Amino acid sequence: MRALMWINSGAEIPGGHRVQLQQTSRALRELGVEVDEHDGTHLPDGPWDIVHGFQLGAREVAEAKARGLPVAISTIYVGLAYSTTSGGTRPTPRERVGRLYRGMRYMGASLRGREDLTRLAGQEMDEHLDRVRAWSMADVLLPNAEGEARHIREDLGVLTETRVVPNAIDVDLFAPGLERARDGGTVLCVGRIEPHKNQLGVIRALHGAEGVQLTVIGPPHPHHPDYLEACARAASDNVTLLPGVEHDDLPDLYARHRTHVLASWYETTGLVSLEAAASGCTIVTTDRGHAREYFVDDARYCDPDQPGSIRDAVLAALADTPSPTLLDRIGTDYTWAETARQTLAAYEAVLHRHRGAGDRG
Template sequence: MKVLMINRATVFTVPGGDTVQMVETAKAIRKHGINVDIRLANEEIDYEGYDLIHFFNIIRPNSISRHVKKSKLPFVISTIFVDYTEIDRKLGGVMLRTASQLLGSDWLEYLKVIGRSFLNGDKIIDNSYIFRGHKRSVEQLLNSASLLLPNSDNEFKRLSKRYRFKSEYLKVPNAVSEEFLETNPNNNKSGIVMVARIEALKNQLNLIEAMKGLNTTLKIVGKPAPNHMDYYQKCIEQAPSNVEFLGQLDRREVIAQLDAAKVHVLPSWFETTGLSTLEAAARNCNVVITRKGDTQEYFGDKARYCEPGDPESIKSALVKALEDKSELKDFIKEHYTWGKAAEKTIEGYQHVLKQKSGYNLHKNG
């Protein structure tokens, strides 16, 4: 079997959870003898020899539709359906808030795509997106996909509530790499760490407010997103002395920070999973995470939850998590490894190719 993975053009220059999910899934799938190539949505691609395409990010249909039409191959989508509605309406500028309230979420996403094409050079790859609009583009892909691969059942329910489609789905939970599951010798953990891009969605400003008056430290790991430099500057200006910005770190350095910290916090306005929270839990951190999104399906009663718009809620969850016993590592190892995610993904691939009557599967080599 030979699989082509395609993701947004900025997946490596502006990395996020989808970057980790794609790279680690590919790595784990290759261990099963399946050939996987990774390409960017803005590249010219020769589709010859591939059995199917695996796309990521349904909220970026412009990165998908052209390749669907040109390749004529069966395809699956890791939907990674993030809902920006609340943050746009609460934290956006006057124009953004007004547009969100008057036009709705899909129209706003459409305007963002147009804006990124002018401001960031994030080109519109399929011109039909301009005429079709965001919602119709998403629904067309959802209906023509051979299989959807959401990270949770709740993600699929949210997707079904927003859009009209009939495609099947197979849940493929997010996971942690083997490096995060290695033995952590440090039993003297203290303080708080947050690993995430610095941007309004991740909510560092309210976290910084929650840290005021707490007798512990917070280390923020990550770089600001390209369009959020003003937000980053506000974070720096408002941070008290117990908050430190460490910038972007490599994986080994991130693991070292997680090994030192008692608590990892991710008080985002929305998370499908919170990959950095899974990784922190694997390093035996207690975790504080947002209620918004699909996080409770992953962590159940093993996390402290907070309301992102309420700094006192964040502070209360942090105080409790600092006192909790750390016991998440075994839970993560049992349920959330990329090996398990790869097995579910391959199950999806095999299901799709089996359904294609008369389809000649390309052999390895």
């Protein structure tokens, strides 16, 4: 089988989407699949059996379909409402910020004139409809969680077949290291430095926490250059800010910290949380999104809007011991080999349908 992994937007932004593409490609090759990776706005020529897209729009999906190529899409969908796992109806802080931002954009457009306002409304509607069109044309969608699949159906009305393919980590690189000495108050926060990941909220929540030493590591998001400066201004003596490091250097950093915190406004998984857990850290993660599908009761959950919630969860996690149940689950269910196996099964099902349709034709 020959597959093309295609990402046409966001390729310049470091993060989990890029890791997911690269690691899934590598693991598929180990299963005998010939995989090419492509960054670009147009489908290149090639002898592929299937296109696996990340962030593809309707035009790109239609281009592949016009060549007779079936399309699988890794959705990485965060949900229109940034829903909480509690299912509450109270607007989340992210919703409120989004509404304020949208309101300011519309106010500015209205002051410039009706033409600008009409253009802005059309742009937002086009972006939403483009995603609906792209995912409706695809042959299969590959979300990372059951909750993500549900939101695709409920938010967007897209009824394309979904097959949940778990996100994963390199379990050979990130090993427990439980024998390593870890100071009791050491807390690590790994991730791209941006408002969505809420490092500033973590820094403020742990300000003055006795005995806690927080280390924040990650590359700045290219679209949010001022956020790192805001984090640096808020950092007190118990906070260390470090730039992004090579992926192979992360295991040593995890192994020197007791707890990892990821208080994002939304996470489907949080690859760094899986890496940290596999490396023997106790885990604090957000209650927004679908992380609970992965961590169940083996992590502490926090409300990213409440500094007290973040602080309490971190202090509790510092007193916890690593969960052997979580370690076992990661080693079985959240490996790139398992991700590749389930991805390949999705490919094979799609190709079987296509061959059947061709025979009937």
